[in-house]
Structure formats: structure tokens, C-alpha cells
Amino acid sequence: MASPNVSSQAYSLTVLAPIVSERISDLVNYLDNVGSGDASPLSKVGSTHFARWVVMDAPVFEGGRQRRDSWSAPRLLFTSNFDGELDPYIERLRVGLGECADKVWGNCLDYPGHEQPAAFAGWIKRNQIDSSLFYAAYGGMAVEDVLRSLEIRHQLTEFAIAHQGDPPDDLKAAFLSEFQP
Amino acid sequence: MTLLDLPNIQGFVVRGYRLPVAAYLFLRVEDPIKASKWVSFAADEVITAAPWSEKPDAGINVAFTCAGLEALGVPAFSLGDFPLEFREGMAARAELLGDTEKSDPSRWEKPFDPGSAVHAMVMISAKDDDALAAHRDKVCQRIEEYGGFTLLATQIGKALEDDKEHNHEHFGYVDGIGQPSIEGSGVAPLPGQGAVDKKGDWRPIRAGEFILGYLDEEGVLPPAATPDQLVVNGSYLVYRKLRQDVAGFRRQLMKAAERYPGNEEKLAAKLVGRWRDGTPLVLSPEEPDQSLADDRMRNNAFSYCDDRQGSSCPVGGHIRRANPRDSLPFEGKLVNRHRMIRRGISYGPELPPGAEDDGEDRGLIFTSLQASIERQFEFVQSQWMNEGNVFGVGDDQDAVIGSQDRDPPRKMLVPGCPPFFMDNLARMVECAGGEYFFTPGINGLHFISAADG
Numbered sequence: 001m002a003s004p005n006v007s008s009q010a011y012s013l014t015v016l017a018p019i020v021s022e023r024i025s026d027l028v029n030y031l032d033n034v035g036s037g038d039a040s041p042l043s044k045v046g047s048t049h050f051a052r053w054v055v056m057d058a059p060v061f062e063g064g065r066q067r068r069d070s071w072s073a074p075r076l077l078f079t080s081n082f083d084g085e086l087d088p089y090i091e092r093l094r095v096g097l098g099e100c101a102d103k104v105w106g107n108c109l110d111y112p113g114h115e116q117p118a119a120f121a122g123w124i125k126r127n128q129i130d131s132s133l134f135y136a137a138y139g140g141m142a143v144e145d146v147l148r149s150l151e152i153r154h155q156l157t158e159f160a161i162a163h164q165g166d167p168p169d170d171l172k173a174a175f176l177s178e179f180q181p
Numbered sequence: 182m183t184l185l186d187l188p189n190i191q192g193f194v195v196r197g198y199r200l201p202v203a204a205y206l207f208l209r210v211e212d213p214i215k216a217s218k219w220v221s222f223a224a225d226e227v228i229t230a231a232p233w234s235e236k237p238d239a240g241i242n243v244a245f246t247c248a249g250l251e252a253l254g255v256p257a258f259s260l261g262d263f264p265l266e267f268r269e270g271m272a273a274r275a276e277l278l279g280d281t282e283k284s285d286p287s288r289w290e291k292p293f294d295p296g297s298a299v300h301a302m303v304m305i306s307a308k309d310d311d312a313l314a315a316h317r318d319k320v321c322q323r324i325e326e327y328g329g330f331t332l333l334a335t336q337i338g339k340a341l342e343d344d345k346e347h348n349h350e351h352f353g354y355v356d357g358i359g360q361p362s363i364e365g366s367g368v369a370p371l372p373g374q375g376a377v378d379k380k381g382d383w384r385p386i387r388a389g390e391f392i393l394g395y396l397d398e399e400g401v402l403p404p405a406a407t408p409d410q411l412v413v414n415g416s417y418l419v420y421r422k423l424r425q426d427v428a429g430f431r432r433q434l435m436k437a438a439e440r441y442p443g444n445e446e447k448l449a450a451k452l453v454g455r456w457r458d459g460t461p462l463v464l465s466p467e468e469p470d471q472s473l474a475d476d477r478m479r480n481n482a483f484s485y486c487d488d489r490q491g492s493s494c495p496v497g498g499h500i501r502r503a504n505p506r507d508s509l510p511f512e513g514k515l516v517n518r519h520r521m522i523r524r525g526i527s528y529g530p531e532l533p534p535g536a537e538d539d540g541e542d543r544g545l546i547f548t549s550l551q552a553s554i555e556r557q558f559e560f561v562q563s564q565w566m567n568e569g570n571v572f573g574v575g576d577d578q579d580a581v582i583g584s585q586d587r588d589p590p591r592k593m594l595v596p597g598c599p600p601f602f603m604d605n606l607a608r609m610v611e612c613a614g615g616e617y618f619f620t621p622g623i624n625g626l627h628f629i630s631a632a633d634g
Contacts (some may be wrong), residue, residue, distance in 0.1 A: 063401060153575070161592060162604045165440055 414622025
């Protein structure tokens, strides 16, 4: 059976690790200031579409048929969706995050640090859970395809605005000169 | 279908009063015991949603901030259950809301400036200026007699009335046509006012989208703080003073219209999705139609199923962003969870046609009512007004009320043959202050009045 974590070329990684209780406020402080977008350390991890950490105090019971659940300790959720296989991604994560990985997961139970590739990968995988529903909004597009499409869209919009109202012949000439392969 | 407990719900949650003048009094609790006694008095004074035998000349409704509930002695365990955005207040949510630059909370006017802390709001609605003045005197006198409150500031609102019963806002558009109809409210739904229900059908929206203690669109009770005496029949109220740059709006429109293949009025209609008289573009794309605009059975009875590309009403048009109806997939499920009841009223003098900016403060007092500020007001503001991704228009923002705080300035696409880009958009509406309130049911007012005293 196909892995529930895979959609086309994309992989959905979900890691749920218990937090050492006396370190929660350190962790929250660090994550509050970790930055997002280009400033995020996760931007240094290649092929990542979207990733984030979330501190979860307790499972929420929403009623209905949901099972009531409880935890012995709060958990740190890490979700990422990326292109390609899991093993090389964990290595990119380890190298890309570097010491930042330790500042985050170092607050979790039994985390071995990022120095030893095998220990790091083993710990991530031990805390991995299957993604019960993975919807990849970008279809079969890899990160670089998405970025290239956005760039083309941006370029085309700029062009359309700059040449708004031009006579058809001028418009055609300008288009060919700007977008000729 | 559950019927609403109308005598225990504050009236403005369920119906627009169509009272054209209003005063908003902002109060701070100084003495909780005295203030609680006034709340008890107010519980018998507020206009409820029970049907009127006769329309009143004037009346009040009340709402409290989280700090206000705390000051009035609502216990900590209960306050802690209120949603985070309500506890934080509007200023703390500025980045999410696009309240940046001119709208930055550090620039907000009293009583929303960083030093003030609003605890309560009393909204007085009245049929005319005299009725408002008389009732306001009475209300203020009562508050003074009870003691316990300081009056921090007062905001007056006054509808800009046409010769007909419609109101327009300062940019010149008839406003307030689209409102969700509420299940069990006893108010007859008008075509197009409810929830999208399969192709072309409408039904009233479940009351729990707006009022706590009733089933919502998910078929469950909306999450609410405890105890239920405090929250049931209550609703969250968003108050925003939106200052409009009328001269700037007209200038931007006129400049863009020079290059637009249609005329200025048509471009004005494309920005909003309605002609200025209220005619929906989807129903009459080429010209306004007064008889259609005035007909409440028709002026909101449309969907976008035959206008997917937005050639009649642009996908980024204001009313299509605010209520995408059937534009989004999943048969309205994504839209029906993000509706709001709006109770806006203009303030400030009208700027005469063609006049230069006169420096007067004018705009709209925006108020909305909902069961979740985060899921409804904040979502619409951040994802539908200040973003365009879900509509396929990139990060373009609403051309009328969007923050336009991106660099370089963004555009609006008016589909057509050829398409028109209205570019270099600037902010035309700024937030001059605002806050998140909880407007309790009558049962909630009694609970609050008993909390400390």
C-alpha cells in the first residue's frame, strides 16, 4: 500500500516529540523569536514547501466520535512537506538547521543532538507519526517549479501593466522581445 | 430548527434597527460594585431582539471588553476560557489585521490609544439628532447617578441618507445590502442573504455562527467560555473606526479611469461589484438599474456561478471578496463559516462632489457580530481583504478597504477584453481605533451584575 505520507513527489513528515516539562518556557521563547519566511532557519532546508513547529499543551477534545486522549507531557509538533525521499531530507534538515535543531529539539526527551547523523535520523524517525491526511495544494510541482511559476506570473503582470493600452503591433513586439526564449 | 431566545438576546445582533443616528459611549470601570449595579439596571434597559410593538425613538445596547469583564468581577477561570483574540484585544492583532503604517495602533485615537483601556461600550441608536441628544443625556445622567464608571470618549455616527430609504457611505456607494439571514430569528430571509446551499439555493445561516449557545454550520455548539449563564445568547462585537480618504479615493479612481476602456462610473462599480446605487454587477454588468437596486427581493439575489472568470464582477471586487458566495469550492462550506452580521454607520460630514480634501474626519463606524472573531472578522480581514491567494489574484489586496501596505504597490485586475490593471493602489481607508467586545445576552448581563456585589 502507498505510504499515507506521500502525494506525488511530495512527502509529509510529522514528528511529535514529548517536551521536557521544565524546558517549555525556553522552547516557547526561542520559537517566538525564530523568524518566519526567509528569516526562518527552515528556509535553509532545501526542497521544503512548508514547515513549522507548534507547541501543543494537550490534545483538544472536540466531541463527536473523537476519542478522548491525554498526554503525560506537552508535545512539540514538527510538520514539513518537501520534495523527495525521507532519508536525504532528514540529512538536509540536520545540516541546514545545524545548531538551531538543538535549540529546538534539545528541549525534547532523549534528543541526541545534531552532530551524529545516524542518531539524529533515528530520533526523528522514532518520533515520526504517519500523516493521516496529506493534501498537497501544489499538485505535482516541486518547490523550484512553484517558484519559477510565481516568477513568470510576476513578470507577466509587470509587463501587462507597463504596456497597458499599447497598440497591438507594439504590444506583440514588446512581448516577443521580453519573453523570447 | 431551534428558535432563538429573542427576549434574552440584544436586539442589534438579530436585526438592523434602521435608526439613522448613533452615539457610542466608551467607559472605564472605576468602582466595580457601583458599576455592577448599573449593569443590572442596563439589563432591563437594552433593546432586545423580541419583536417590537412599536419602533422606539431611541434605545441602548451594551458590550464589554475582556478587561471590562475582569474589572466587573467575572472570575478568572471564566475569563481564561474566552478566545485568545478577545483576551488580547484588537491592538495586539494589528499585524494580522493589516493595521500598519497609518493604521498602526500607536497612532490610534482615544479611547483606543495605548494608554487608555476601554472596559465597556454603550451604543445609543436613535431616530434623529434630537432623540439621540435627549436619550444620550438620560443615559449619561444614569451612569453618573450610579457612579462606578468614567466616560472616556464618545463617537457619534450618522447615516448619510439619500432621499430614499437607502444609506450610502462616503465613497458614494449604497451600503448594507448584503446581510446574512439567521435561522430561527423570525426575520424573513431575503433572496441571496443566507448561506450557499448547493447550486443557486439559499437558506438562513445557522444561528450559532453569530450567537453563542446555538448550533452552528458545523452542526455543533460553538466553543464558549463557562458558565453558560454568562455566554449563552451573547455574541462577539468588533468595533472599528474606519477613516475614509474621500478626496484620495476619487483622485485615484479618476486617474485610473483615464486609461480604462469603460467610463469612471463603470470602473467605480468594478472595484466594489455593485454600481454606486447598489445594482449588482452580476445582474446588470453594463449599467445601473435603479428599479433593480431598490428591489430588496432582487438586489442581492445572485450568485457567481455564471461569472467564474469575473467578467461581470471582478474576482477581486469588494463584495465578492467579502462574501464569495459560490465562488469557492465545496458548495459554500468554505464561505458559510466566515460570514458576519454588519451594523455599520457613517460618521463625519460628506465631502461635496469635486471638492479638495478639507481635512475633516469622516468615515465609517464598522461593527460586526459573530460567534468567533478569529474565524469570522479576522479571517475575512486577513485572508479575503488583505490577501488574494484563495481567489487566484496573488497577494493583491482589496482596492477599497485593503491596507495596500506591500512594496511595490499592488494592483487590481478588472477582467475584460482587454483586461485592465488598476495599478499603484494606495490605502484609502485607515483604522483610527477599535476593539473587541463581548455583547452578552440579558442572562449574561444579570450574571455580570451579580459577579461583584
